[in-house]
Amino acid sequence: MDLLHSAGFASYVTELINQQHVPGLAIAIIHNDQIASAGYGHASLDPETPCTADTLFDIASSAKSLTAAAVGLLVDDNDMFPDMQYDAVMSTLLPEDFVMSGEGYTEGVTVEDILSHRSGMPSHDDSYMTVRAAKPDNARSITRNLRNLPVAAPIRSKYIYCNMMYTVATHLVEVKSGQDFGTFLEERFFKPLDMASTTLQPSSARSKGFESRMATGYTWKRANSTYHGLENPDCPEGQGAGSVISSVNDFIKFVKAFMNCEDPINKNVYEGLVRLRSFVNPNPGRRKRHTSPVAYAAGLDIYFYKGHMVVGHNGVFSGFGSRFFFLPDFSFGAVIMGNSDGANGVATTLVQKLIDDLLGVTDERPHDSKSKAIRPVEIRGPKPQAEAKDANPMSKNQGKKEKKKQEKKTQAKKSQGIQKGQVNEQRPKRNTPQPPTMPLSAYAGNYWNPGYHNLLVQIRDDALFIDATDRSMGFTLKFEHVSDDRKFDAHLTDWLDGSDDIVKAEFVIEDAQVTRLGLQLEEMLKEMIWFKKKDGSRRKAHLQFPVVVFSPTLGTTPLFYNAIAQAVASAGYIVVSIEHPYDAEFLEFPDRSNVTAANITDAQVPLGVNNRARDVSFVLDQLSTKDGVAALLPGTGAPGLKARRVAIYGHSVGGAAAAEAMRLDCRVVAGANLDGSMF
Known part of the structure; x- marks a missing residue:
């Protein structure tokens, strides 16, 4: 507390933020229930706005402590939520939604596994879709998409930072509490703790009239020093x-309640959250002097420094950085927030200085502007594998991990053995990239992966290009050919901060057709993420297969005959099944109008057979036109199917209709009557 108000501390902080290019920084300290705070620099540069202790920042992954605490409140309430336990299997709590790929994960991953980054699931930060997407993700869709994403390690075998699992945790809170997550936080934490200015999502802060207090996030451009x-x-x-x-x-009010086990954080909740569950880096050689290896609890990093437990978490997002910590032995803690990526490095330095001052440590490395201690190094050791809104949005956004997009992509490059300026180290250097021998149009098209959704490869400025700014951590990819028409380097540019990194890319070519695209989007996986090409000549060729029409029995949907239709289609045919108006029990037309079945008598069956045959002719007319095919098979762009020579089969009355269609329409050149009388 005395340090914060000392004569030289303000100038020391100012020197740090200037060196690390942080426009503004705020600090709050608590010691024995006494709180002091201060702001330094600017919350905004245009117009210049002073940074104060009331300036609002995106705290990025520091928010994981709130998420874990929300789960902890439900675990503690055995009367209302008896099934909510840390060792409860997630799929028993969310049976319809929580399904993971890989044998044993769905049946084995528990609540505390997802809170301690030991589920085996890597970040997959490029897989979730933001509000800019045609189909944005939410907590439930993120949870349901786990089944489409590959795992990277056995359950509980290693620490792998995964932002998604904290979003999954909020879905669990919402399902069990019956409240949306923002309302839960408001009623269970923000109001009881008088955190009147704290909200979930920036739009909520603006809607409450706080926009003038919100800091602008910045990144420093070294090229032009701006x-x-x-x-x-x-x-x-x-x-x-x-x-x-x-x-x-x-936020210091939340830290105070946490540290002192004050409502809503009682002793049971506290003990459940600080239980050590995984080591961030189990290698004892990679740790700071007098410091234990860092462990992860539930939304908290925990390590021991000179015999005293230090609890906290950090957060990094493009334009923002934060860190909080407390030492329960001394009832001492602090919160630090800043408005640039460099704020996390400044916070790391200040945390160490505050702790050393508390403990009276004077024999450590000096904390001056020339000391290595001011480098932006995480106290907890290795950088997390991506973080949610820490790299944008959370990491590639929010966890998008305590990440920052740049940190995440730097890790990716290291894992692939690629350093900036060394991308082509293992192959002969070339002055000018050589274009592929195949035309770029052969690569263009939509590519699909069930976990990562659709990517559209376009041609822009004579190069292959992907606009993936609809992702939570939006980015673009510009491809540079490397070799064999298959291998490319994709230059990934971050949507927010404009940073550029290299992603390995590879196309699969079969029978002179591009069929798949692989991208090294997840550094924790040895294999690429593979996307299957959805359009192109191979798919359009399928539309040139011969057509077979099917007519079902009286008053029956053709869906009952899908097995037969699939068997015929597997032999190389396009099968078109017809729902006959006033015959099927219910039929909806393209304009949303509908008709129900008529009471067809035996005497009317011959007329019905004739009407069915005319239905066949009408359908063939539609299949022969571009508009008709567009309505039935949208997105194919085909001018029409091969409807001049078709075959037909039918069951019962449908079999009689097949014969009648052959008699009336010369385009029907073959037919089969399956157990049907002739009328």
């Missing part, structure tokens, strides 16, 4: 991993 202001979008797809807006004056 700050670049960044957007701070809502990230509902990353809730729980980040996207909480708060000030140091507000």
Whole structure:
């Protein structure tokens, strides 16, 4: 507390933020229930706005502590939620939604596994869709998409930072509590603790009239030595991993309640959250002097420094950085927030200085502007594998991990053995990239992966290009050919901060057709993420297969005959099944009008057979036109199917209709009557 108010501390902080290119920084300290706070620099540069202890920042992954605490409250309430336990299997709590790929994961992953980053699931931060997408993700869709994403390690075998699992945790809270996550936080934490300025999502802060207090996030452009202001979008797809807006004056109240086990954090909740569950890096050689290896509990990093437990978490998002910590032995803690990526490095230095001052340590490395201690190094050891709104949105956004997009992509490059300026180290250097021998149009088209959704490969400025800014951590890819028409380097440019990294890319070519695209989007996986090409000549060729029409029995949907239709289609035919108006029990037309079945008498059956045959002719007319095919098979762009020579089969009355269609329409050149009388 005395240090914060000392004569030289303000100038020391100012020197740090200037060196690390942080426009503004705020600090709040608590010691024995006494709170002091201060702000330094600017919350905004244009117009210049002073940074104060009430300035609002995106706290990024520091918000994971709130998510874990929300789960902890439900675990503690055995009367209302007896099934909510830390060792409860997630799929028993969310049976319809929580399904993971890989044998044993669905049946084995528990609540505490997802809170301690030991589920075996890597970050997959490029897989979730933001509000800019045609189909944005939310907590439930993120949870349901787990089944489509490959795992990277056995359950509980290693620490792998995964923002998504904290979003999954919010879905669990919502399902069990019956409240949306923002309301739960408001009623269970923000109101009881008088955190009146804290909200979930930036739009909520603006709607409450706090926009003038919200800091602008910045990144430093070394090329021209200027700050670049960044957007701070809502990230509902990353809730729980980040996207909480708060000030140091507000968040220190949460730290105080946590540290002192004050309502709503009772002793049972506290003990459940600080239980050590996984080691961030179990290698004892990679740790700071007098410091234990860092462990992860539930939304908390925990390590021991000179015999005293230090509890906290950090957060990094494009344009923002934060860190909080407390030492329960001394009832001492602090919250630090800043508005640039460099704020996390400054916070790391200040945390160490505050702890050393508390413990009276004077024999450590000096904390001056020339000391290595001011480098932006995480106290907890290795950088997390991506973080939710920490790299945008949460990491590639919110966890998008305590990440920052740049940190995540730097890890990716290291894991692939690629350093900037060394991309082509293992192959002969070339002055000018050589274009592929195949035309770029052969690669263009839509590519699909069930977990990562659709990517559209376009041609832009004579190069292959992907616009993936609809992702939570939006990015673009510009491809540079490497070799064999198959291998490419894709230059990944971050949507928010403009940073550029290299992603390995590979196309699969079969029978002179591009069929798949692989991208090294997840550094924790040895294999690429593979996308199957959805359009192109191979798919359009399928539309040239011969057509077979099917007519079902009286009053019956053709869906009952799908097995037969699939068997015929597997032999190389396009099968068109007809729902006959006034015959099927219910039929909806393209204009949304509908008809129900008529009471067809035996005497009317011959007329019905004739009407069915005319239905066949009408359908063939539609299949022969571009508009007709567009209505039945949207997105194919085919001018029409091969409807001049078709075959037909039918069951019962449908069999009689097949014969009648052959008699009336010369386009029907073959037919089969399956157990039908002739009328």
